[in-house]
Amino acid sequence: MPRILVIEDDDVTASEIVAELAVHGIDADRVADGREGLDRAMGPGYDAITLDLMLPGMDGLGIVTQLRAQGIATPILMISALGDVDRRVGGLRAGGDDYLTKPFAPDEMVARVDVLLRRHRQQAQQTLLRVADLELDLVRHVARRGGRQLSLLPTEFKLLEFLMRHAGQVLTRAMIFETVWGFHFDPGTNLIDVHIGRLRRKIDTGDHVPLIHTVRGSGYSLAQTD
């Protein structure tokens, strides 16, 4: 069972994070102070960290910088009340892996933690992604379903790659929009749904088992269900 370190000084937010992670079968330890958080994060045993950027003792950016300077690569989800792009870029540049703005939906937070946990275990240089009979060759830029080649637009290819890299995980619309398009504003739910719909019509055709699933209230997931 994965273990998460939650560095968060606000009690309500912290208990929400811990409770939501527990629902999804993830163990979490909570620390309220920045300095103590850094000490714990330096130690072994944690698979990921959620980090509030405004903390007593030591601020979140300082903690990230210190950890990365020490060569500790534990994935970090930064959580901040400040949502503008500059802060996000600054946080990611300091060594954070993802950035979430308060207040957040718990499922959004869990989805992001989940992605961080698996990314860590995944081999980075995969060149062939495979889910059931769906194949994506990243070197030759070819997608196949059951041996038949699919014609995908560049954006559709990127979208499919993101879904397949995180097969079996819930990906929220915001995560999809940020990763595939690199945009950080809110385009409205409809837009991502339309793009997913297109991809779905190309992949889940005919008598093939549907692979792209809508997760109600959250987002999408690509997985083989039986």
Added chain:
Amino acid sequence: MRRLTDNWRSTTARLILIYGAFFALWGVLVIGAIHWQAASYLSRVSDDLIGRQANYFAMLDEPTRQIALNDYVSLETRQLNAWGLFDAHGAPLAGTITTLPANVRVNGPVVVVPDGLSRTDGDDHGSVRAAAVRLDNGRILLISRDTSIVDRIGTIIFQALLWGLSLTVVPGLLGGWLLTRGPLRRVHAIRDATLPIMRGDLAQRLPVSRRGDELDMLAGIVNAMLDEIERLLGEVKGVCDNIAHDLRTPLTRLRARLYRLQQQFGEGSSENESLEACMVDTDALLDRFRALLRISELENQHRRAGFECVDLGEILQEVHALYLPLAEDRGQRLELQVPALPSIQADRHLLLEAFSNLVGNAIKFTPSGGRVDIRARPADDGPWVDVSDSGPGIPVDQRVAVTRRFYRIESCRSTPGSGLGLSIVSAIARLHGFTLEVAGGERGARLSIHCATASVS
């Protein structure tokens, strides 16, 4: 705003002009009076002289009169004097004057002959004064004196007037212009200071010099007013932002609870349906608050640190690609026309957000089968980007209002939306120094952003 380049509109200039006009009028009156007095005095003197001389000539005997008359003419070197001798019937006998003017009465007073006299020693059409006397032998002697000397004195006086006026009025006007320039320069400074205030930067104040004169007093009053406006606006905005901010946290928790309940009930149950509806409503509320906070975040962002060289065409292509599937799903055509454009200084992410909003809006309000056009066109002062659609259009009287927060056109209230999209676009444009123009009417709307390159410093 009225043009300030016209120096003559200022108070000082007007006073100087009025004073100048008064002075000129008064000078003309004074000089006129002097001229009239001098002329009448001179005429009286010369009339007196002519009368006496005529009588004197009449008293002399014939040979002496001849000598005296010759002297009368030759002693006056400027040929001002002349005489003529006529018989009782007016036929000329001697002298240089050949006709007897009609208005001269024999033994009468000295009169003015305005058209001059016909003379044998040269034409003289200038006005003369003349008198006629009857001699002992019944003949008539006419003597005349040219009065152009009086006119010449008048001319001298008139020239004196012109000199006097020009020496007073010209330095006066010059001085007035100089006096006006100082205050006008300060008015220009004040206008320059108000431009950012009109653009919404309420932190700016009017310049106040140490002189403490009328302009400074006015500037002080306006500054005090601006202080108060800034404070009040800040309070109103603060209240709005706080409401949005404070309500967001409980709303997020509410959504989390609904989500958890939904998980507990499981797919397909009847509770799940109503929970789904609750979540959609909560999401709509959260979206609205997010947009509201986004606007105030943009409005508070004065710096342009995130600006870089941006390829406008590339951004539009990205937006086009992003929205093309949505348009096609709705049976619309989404066309992109981008000529080669010079790159501009801007924040890439913000521009993407602004154009996405414009295109998303256009698609939303255009019925199925319609079309949306994204068109960029270059201009000397920075490129324009037009997003036009074949939707219902925006009524003329609502074109300014649509950029206001929460404003929604009456006929579009049934379409889902927050009424904040264009406010975000407008805030982004303002942050860049760009302008958002709302146009079009019966056949669709056209929203344009003018990426004015000059105002980006």
